[in-house]
Amino acid sequence: QMQLVESGGGVVQPGGSLRLSCEASGFILTTCGMHWVRQAPGKGLEWVAFIRYDGSNQYYGESMKGRFTISRDKSNNTLYLQMNSLRAEDTAVYYCARDPYYYDSSATPGNWFDPWGQGTLVTVSS
Amino acid sequence: NFVLTQPHSVSESPGKTVTISCTRSSGSIASNYVQWYQQRPGNSPTTVIYENDQRPSGVPDRFSGSIDSSSNSASLTISGLRTEDEADYYCQSYDSSNQVFGEGTKLTVL
Numbered sequence: 575q576m577q578l579v580e581s582g583g584g585v586v587q588p589g590g591s592l593r594l595s596c597e598a599s600g601f602i603l604t605t606c607g608m609h610w611v612r613q614a615p616g617k618g619l620e621w622v623a624f625i626r627y628d629g630s631n632q633y634y635g636e637s638m639k640g641r642f643t644i645s646r647d648k649s650n651n652t653l654y655l656q657m658n659s660l661r662a663e664d665t666a667v668y669y670c671a672r673d674p675y676y677y678d679s680s681a682t683p684g685n686w687f688d689p690w691g692q693g694t695l696v697t698v699s700s
Numbered sequence: 701n702f703v704l705t706q707p708h709s710v711s712e713s714p715g716k717t718v719t720i721s722c723t724r725s726s727g728s729i730a731s732n733y734v735q736w737y738q739q740r741p742g743n744s745p746t747t748v749i750y751e752n753d754q755r756p757s758g759v760p761d762r763f764s765g766s767i768d769s770s771s772n773s774a775s776l777t778i779s780g781l782r783t784e785d786e787a788d789y790y791c792q793s794y795d796s797s798n799q800v801f802g803e804g805t806k807l808t809v810l
Contacts, residue, residue: 611801618788618801618802618803618804619745621798621799621800621801624799633797635799636798669744669745682732682796683796684799685733686747686750686792687735687737687745687792688746688747688756689746690744690746691744692744693744
């Protein structure tokens with residue numbers, strides 16, 4: 575059974591940094607792409623970032639470019655999101671999600687999202 | 701970038717059928733698959749339709765999806781509504797550089 579467990583959320587001041595983790599079980603990260611998606615309180619879903627199954631390409635949502643970095647560690651089957659220069663509008667629950675297509679080499683930022691983790695809350699406030 | 705537009709909310713009675721639309725602002729709706737996610741309050745999203753009209757195992761056949769090129773839109777139809785269908789529903793698609801979610805539709809079953 576595939577499972578994703580996020581951690582690393584918390585309260586951070588504007589301009590600060592935070593690294594989120596997403597531990598995968600039931601499948602190997604290097605076989606499929608992975609996403610981060612966020613949801614501000616009471617708002618809809620916003621795609622954050624995608625990393626291809628082989629790590630060769632990363633894609634980012636427009637407001638995340640230059641501030642966020644998606645990466646993964648094969649040795650511990652964990653996905654990461656490094657977030658720098660955080661702003662109040664980055665306050666959200668951050669979900670990681672698997673892209674269901676195995677070994678997909680198409681030139682797109684992934685396909686869709688399944689399964690999702692339970693999310694971790696990031697609050698940017700002074 | 702394109703936008704996916706959904707109605708903010710819909711409501712219907714138990715046992716009835718409801719359809720939620722998702723209109724793509726630019727580019728063809730048929731150019732990339734459309735997915736639909738259900739999110740109950742306090743929970744993570746789950747997939748109810750993928751690749752326009754496919755149902756994951758475990759999703760009842762009361763849920764169905766389709767696309768219409770003439771209106772450049774996708775639709776999620778839920779028949780035989782149950783109270784547990786009450787949730788937010790999001791459509792999603794992508795292009796060569798972005799993943800896009802619709803703003804979400806709150807379904808009330810009253």
